[in-house]
Amino acid sequence: MNSRAEILSRIKENQPELTSLPAELTAPLQYADPVAMFSTVLGNIGGTTVPVSSYEEIQDHIKTHFADQKRIVSTLPELSQVTEAGWEGQDPHSYEDIDIAVIRAHFGVAENAALWVTEELMQQRVIPFICQQLAVVVQRKDIYSNMHEAYGQVADSVYGFGTFIAGPSKTADIEQSLVLGAHGPKNMTVFIMDLN
Amino acid sequence: MHVGLFIPCYIDQFYPNAAIATLKLLQKLGVKVSYPIHQTCCGQPMANSGFEHLTTGCNDLFIKNFAEFDYIVSPSGSCVLHVKEHLHSQEEEEKAVNVRKKVYELTEFLTDVLKVDKLSARFPHKVGVHQSCHGQRGLKMSQMTELVAAPFSKPMQLLQMVQDLELVELSRPDECCGFGGTFCVAEEAISVKMGKDRVADHVNHGAQYITAADMSCLMHMEGILRRQNSQVKVLHIAEILNAEEV
Amino acid sequence: MNTGTKDHAGLADIFNEDEARVDWHDETLWFVRAKRDKAAHTLPEWEALRENASKIKDNVLSNLHDYLLQFEAKAQQNGITVHWAADAEEHNQIVHSILKAQGVSRIVKSKSMLTEECHLNEHLQKSGIEVIDTDLGERIVQLAEEPPSHIVLPCIHKKKEEIGELFHEHLGTPKGESDPQFLTAAARVHLREKFLTRKAAITGVNFAIAETGEFVVCTNEGNADMGAHLADVHIACMGIEKIIPKRKHLSVFLRLLARSATGQPITTYSSHFNKPRAGQEMHLILVDNGRTRQLGRADFRNSLKCIRCGACMNTCPVYRRSGGHSYHTAIAGPIGSILAPNLDMKEYADLPFASTLCGSCTNVCPVKINIHEQLYKWRQVIVKEGYADTKKALAMKAMDFTLSSPFLYKTAGKAGRWVIKNAPFMVNNKLNAWYKQRDMPEPPKQSFSEWYKKNNNE
Known part of the structure; x- marks a missing residue:
């Protein structure tokens, strides 16, 4: 018998009588103002929220705040004025020198400031991790209170890779001292866009 | 109501005052109390060391001594928890079940069965309460800091009825003292360190007395306090609830 | 317990020779416990969440056979190669053979307690394969040639000055430099070079979804993603108990995991791997290594519900004062003490006794494992099996x-x-x-x- 068959047969023999799945949690915490909560939590975990109402505002922000950065890439065509052209589709290692990447998120979650991003919004999977700084654009109406609502949005969508990103990369491995910028981005800006 | 007084072996032999106070307090509250003279030990030290299978003698004796009472009350949360969780009998399991149901730690008996709402006691001192783990987490005598749930404490509720007693707050209100039965010698270094840290929390917050509903924790902390030549004393909660200092 | 030279009490004695250090270790971990309490209290439904998670895991254990088959089929459809390993040895051989087929001799690895349990690094190193641990804490203990002392905070037992000394020796940082910010920056540069040059990456798995065939890896540093998205070959290693039924169940577990572990509302990255990226090979190894045996022990099977948050270690008054290495097993602390006797009852006969049975571990456990009751029950088993000191x-x-x-x-x-x-x-x-x-x-x-x-x- 190969290991697969052996393991499966031992499980069959040893697993207890079937118990049912629990009912879904009733009334998980809702925030009166999810966007405000999102901003507070993001601030607590080392990120910054910038409210905007147009892509011009984002471009202006990039021009003023990131003027000294050499390599700025984006998956948003609306930001083409301030970002590199023709960067897509290269070997992932070649993105090692990206200073700032600006991507879009499907939605955000207020309770933990996490943003849901799937592969097609990244261009390449490594982009949100390898850049020195990350900026994410999310629509104000797409901020949900909690993770239950979040997975309600993800539902049975199909993706090759998807990730929740909450703030900049961090570590507290040395004596519990929090340091931002472990292997991934050293900081994170979230543009919360209200198109109205 | 006829209560059988269950006095753990080490209280019988080392801390008779805790047992006397328990008896007098119950009598003061109008309860008829008897002490079955042939009792020994509940068997916990053996069971916690992995020898539960050797406790049948202790169990049978316990049932013989206590089966007839309406309630069994003891000034030790730990021993009560052991009886509640592990007392069995090969011949008389029905009696064992009955004993497990009616055994109470003293303070929970006072708050839950007698529903005591006032005490005629005075103890004009600063007191730190040690929440003994088996009583707190096992018998749920106090809310536990790990849980997101409303706070309560049966021992503290009673201590608040004692005139002129001042409770001190602790940095870690429900950390274990490190006694742990045979753990106290099998893991001597950790046990002592835990005890020193627990005692320090009380001392640093100005406690003159450390009290608990479990004498075993207090015995461990007393051993440390005395080695440190500290003026701080330990006192079983029954002795405070029965105190009549003027 | 007499279990040879390395019993918990003996190792704890050594740890306690330096009382100031014990105080420091205790305070550092108590700080993490306090952060956990604060995070838990932000959610009024915390206890209901724990109950929900516990019930989901009960269902998993009762239907593991079918969930594994469902997961395997979906994962294969998604283009993931699925392997099955009966024990540590087979797991290590599978990893080795994948690397050998690719001609890879230098790899990066993100945190995986399973690979620690299987002693994968030693195995690969013996076969001439260099493994670089990329989690900062794990890299630090790797440089020190020590095992991790904590499943979430691998080098929590080390002082920054000692880490500074290690970095000075191995990474060439200035002597005497011990600032965490500076040392982390140095590690970032050191490890970035590894990410960019290694062709294969190993990661652990936090959750695997039967319904979709995807698996989720949680990190704060981003090291699992840096490794996986740059490598030609990604090997993910998981214990068979990491399965959960549906994608939506992640909402429950991701709310609990980081709050219990470090007091964060969620880890920085919760990455869902569904398919390999174009041109990449993705392997997943399902490992038993005693888990099916534990599944058959009614008193102990629910130890398999563990999601490896480490909360029981942070709250354990014994762990905080004896250090992770005193448990002489890959997974230290209370949860380790109920898992290890299943792996080797004689070797780990001392561990269930390294506790006062205070019960705090059970109360912080996000999946409500009755840890302290299992410690008590292991004591009975160990004594009956004849492993107690005579x-x-x-x-x-x-x-x-x-x-x-x-x-x-x-x-x-x-x-x-x-x-x-x-x-x-x-x-x-x-x-x-x-x-x-x-x-x-x-x-x-x-x-x-x-x-x-x-x-x-x-």
């Missing part, structure tokens, strides 16, 4: 004999206070271990029984 066994028999006989008890008591010689705190194989640092209780003039007989003639 002197203790004899003393215990004598104790039952005396305690079950009122006559002997009272006689012995009178003849020099029976309890003084035989009470729990005196019965043991270490000479007067109570008295070393504690005074004995002062024997009173009379016992309570004697007093009662005089004063209460009923």
Whole structure:
């Protein structure tokens, strides 16, 4: 018998009588103002929220705040004025020198400031991790209170890779001292866009 | 109501005052109390060391001594928890079940069965309460800091009825003292360190007395306090609830 | 317990030689416990969440067979190659053979307690494959040639000055530099070079979804993603108990995991791997290594519900004062002490006794494993299987004999206070271990029984 068959047969023999799945949690915490909560939590975990109402505002922000950065890439065509052209589709290692990447998120979650991003919004999977700084654009109406609502949005969508990103990369491995910028981005800006 | 007084072996032999106070307090509250003279030990030290299978003698004796009472009350949360969780009998399991149901730690008996709402006691001192783990987490005598749930404490509720007693707050209100039965010698270094840290929390917050509903924790902390030549004393909660200092 | 040279008590003695360091270790971990409490209290539904998670995991254990088959089929459809390993040895061989087929001799690895349990690094290194651990804490202990002392905070036992010294020696940082910010920046540069040059990456798995065939890896540093998204080959290693039924169940577990572990609302990255990226090979290894045996032990099977948050370690008053290495197993602390005896009962016979049974571990556990009750039950099993120290066994028999006989008890008591010689705190194989640092209780003039007989003639 190969290991697969052996393991499966031992499980069959040893697993207890079937118990049912629990009912879904009733009334998980809702925030009166999810966007405000999102901003507070993001601030607590080392990120910054910038409210905007147009892509011009984002471009202006990039021009003023990131003027000294050499390599700025984006998956948003609306930001083409301030970002590199023709960067897509290269070997992932070649993105090692990206200073700032600006991507879009499907939605955000207020309770933990996490943003849901799937592969097609990244261009390449490594982009949100390898850049020195990350900026994410999310629509104000797409901020949900909690993770239950979040997975309600993800539902049975199909993706090759998807990730929740909450703030900049961090570590507290040395004596519990929090340091931002472990292997991934050293900081994170979230543009919360209200198109109205 | 006829209560059988269950006095753990080490209280019988080392801390008779805790047992006397328990008896007098119950009598003061109008309860008829008897002490079955042939009792020994509940068997916990053996069971916690992995020898539960050797406790049948202790169990049978316990049932013989206590089966007839309406309630069994003891000034030790730990021993009560052991009886509640592990007392069995090969011949008389029905009696064992009955004993497990009616055994109470003293303070929970006072708050839950007698529903005591006032005490005629005075103890004009600063007191730190040690929440003994088996009583707190096992018998749920106090809310536990790990849980997101409303706070309560049966021992503290009673201590608040004692005139002129001042409770001190602790940095870690429900950390274990490190006694742990045979753990106290099998893991001597950790046990002592835990005890020193627990005692320090009380001392640093100005406690003159450390009290608990479990004498075993207090015995461990007393051993440390005395080695440190500290003026701080330990006192079983029954002795405070029965105190009549003027 | 006599389990050879490395028992918990002996190792804890060594750790306690430096009391200031014990205080520092205790305070550092208590700080993490306090952060966990604060995070838990932000959610009024915390206890309901724990209950929900526990029930989901109960269902998983009761239907593991079918969930694994469902997961495997979906994962294969998604383009993931699925392997099955009966034990640590087979797991290590599978990893090795994948690397060999690719001609890879240098790899990066993000945190995976399973690979620690299987001693994968040693195995690969013996075969001439270089493994670089990329989690900062793991890299630090790797440079120090030590195992991790904590499943979430691998180098929590190390002071920054010691880490500075290690980095000076291995990474060429200035001597005496111990600032965490500076050292982390140095590690970032050092490890970025590894990410960019290694062709294969190993990651662990936090959750695998039966319904979709995807698996989720949670990190704060981003090291799992940096490794996986740059490598040609991604190998993910998981214990078979990491399965959860549906994608939506992640909402429950991701709310609990980081809050329980470090007090964060979620880890920085919760990455869902569904398919390999174009041109990449993705392998997943399902490992048993004793888990099916534990599944068959009714009293202990729910230890398999563990999501490896480490909360039980942070809250454990014994762990905080003895350090992770005193448990001499890959997974330290209370949860390790109920998992390890399943792997080797003789080797780990001491661990279930390294506890006061205070119960705090059970209360912080996000999936409600009754850890302290299992510690008690393991003690019974270990004694019955004959792994208890014999002197203790004899003393215990004598104790039952005396305690079950009122006559002997009272006689012995009178003849020099029976309890003084035989009470729990005196019965043991270490000479007067109570008295070393504690005074004995002062024997009173009379016992309570004697007093009662005089004063209460009923």
